[in-house]
């Protein structure tokens with residue numbers, strides 16, 4: 427099974443690079459952040475508070491999640507746009523800190539890789555926890571200003587300063603949590619995507635593949 431793990435903070439360019447790399451390699455692509463967002467959406471939709479750990483962990487097991495490049499469907503509802511909205515974005519790092527939710531997402535991610543014969547998988551703990559045996563582990567970064575600018579372009583209804591503050595807060599929570607925090611795995615190669623083109627980065631990664 428050939429897994430390429432791409433981790434890093436918000437706005438580092440993970441999705442863009444992971445999709446382009448998957449296309450070049452003709453591998454499937456999995457956005458694990460979208461899975462955490464989908465569970466968060468399901469909780470909000472059912473009127474469950476994101477910090478009710480036991481209830482949310484049970485929900486993570488029961489909910490029907492379909493996360494693919496076609497979109498994100500939660501119990502059959504198209505949540506592709508809403509999982510990127512401010513309500514889900516605000517609550518997702520609380521849900522992602524829940525150990526029961528993480529265990530279930532890990533199980534789903536390994537199952538996905540088994541069914542798809544590997545793939546390009548992006549997240550926060552993919553190389554460090556979920557697929558320690560990945561053939562290649564990358565840790566993408568970019569300057570805080572670049573990361574905030576990229577997110578600001580995506581969510582046009584917020585001010586740049588608000589986006590920058592929200593990213594800093596979410597990074598701190600993702601890095602500071604007890605279970606599978608965002609960190610650079612020892613075996614991961616760091617790539618700074620600030621001021622670099624997608625093609626240039628994908629070329630570099632292609633050259634690293636065993």
Ligand code: DC
Pocket residue numbers: 436458459460462463518519522523548549550551552596600
């Ligand atoms: O990549 P993203 O912004 O869509 O991720 C949403 C949240 O999910 C983010 O706050 C961190 C969390 N996450 C995680 O804890 N583990 C992963 N493998 C992927 C995302």
